[in-house]
Amino acid sequence: MSRKQLLWAVVAATLAVIVAVQVTSTSQDSSRFIAQADIPTVAPGVDVLAGVAEIPARVRGYDYRRDAFGDSWTDDTTAPGGRNGCDTRNDILDRDLSDKTYVSISRCPTAVATGTLHDPYTSVVVPFVRGNQTGAAVQIDHLVPLALAWDLGARNWSEEMRVRFANDPANLLAVDGPTNQDKGDKEPALWMPPNSAFHCQYSMQYIAVLRGYRLPVDAPSAAVLRDGARSCPTG
Template identity: 35%
Template sequence: MPYTDEFDWVLTNRAENGEITAASLGPNRAYVVRDLYRRGHTITRISTLLSTGLHQVKADLAKQGVKAPARRSRTRNRTTRAAAAAAALTVITMLASGCQYLDQVAAGQTGPAAEEVDVAAAQRQLDQLEVRPEDTGYHYDRDDWPHWSYLGDGCDVRDQVLQQQGHDVQVGPDCTITGRWTSPYDVVTVTDPGELDIDHIVALSEVADSGVRGWSEADRERYANDSRHLVAVTATSNRQKSDQDPAEWLPSNTAYRCEYAARWVAAKYEYRLAVDLSERQALTGLLRRCGR
């Protein structure tokens, strides 16, 4: 049966639930790969869902005119250094202005209250992190960081995070998940898990720049699947964040910024990752205001 608008969602939903493989899709495979990618699934995730190789997924995306993310070279695919410096200045200025966290909560201008943060503990951890320039000479390729490991019963790490962070979550056969999720980055509530990204609080490419030259593939896989440092967020907010650090980007939900800073520090502390100077300054400013 040809791939049409009338039933494209059926095939894509079945693929998203792990019910069909690339081999069974035949000529419709490239269309399904494209739609899974549009729903926010990574190339690695699509490869797992369809039981096919990464190169095949990339080839199918190319057939549909979708340009897959390029391998990282020496220079990170971030804003330019000048733009990054301007962004850092904006964040620091914002922190020093009257845009205060507690005032906004009181005025009802923020989202739901975040977890209570142990600011002193976060600051102690931050004080112990090495401060040094980013290791931009280290080659980063997302495919070198195996993620969404299979956990059994049809579930992988992505599914685990959805279960942990959702409300009224129900898990059906083959780990089909329903429920309700509120993205802490932007306070958007969704009921379709396909609309969510599972974000690494400290992005994989940021980790790659933070002193991991000695890591093995097992080390990279361990970090990439550590659910303590993952968060379910809207695809839009995750794209806005990209791989920027807190000197360049903060959640629009100001009520979450203290928890975000503490979780960022906790991930870097546990995995013995370095911070650069602007990153440390932004985190210090955040934690200082959170402690008031």
């Protein structure tokens, strides 16, 4: 995957003066946005978290249910080429992997059979081969984890909005499986990508998701995200 392709996969903007982002709200309680192919830059003096509410700390809820966000991936219009017969997971693999071969499975005519992941979280190269152990090597990460989003307010969303959030390409990234397991549902204050060179892109995309879905951020994580944004080039 080229640097430009990688950035397309993970970069969305937070403010017009930083990077361009298109936000489409379909109703008052549901929204989606599409990342643009741009390198994130931060204008001097701009607070990248402007407009994102801050709370003192995450309050973990123990009523979280994964199936509240849908019981599986969907084939929705929020994914690249949505309603193409391939579910969101297959679409993200196709978007983020390089050197791909394809196989037709079920209703998906272009499922990735083999490919290469240049993992942004670790900078390692991970081979992908479809099979029983596929999910162990390459996984699809929710940048803002579902359980975290639940604690930050998603428990009060409509089911439609939660399903949209779980399948929004702007909140999804193909990554190294063990590293994704290490992240779990941790907030930025407790986990950032081991590859520090990726902190700029990760922070900017994370903030874009928070803003796009009107989610708050805990104060310790806000400090970490601002620090990550400071590693971005100025513009």
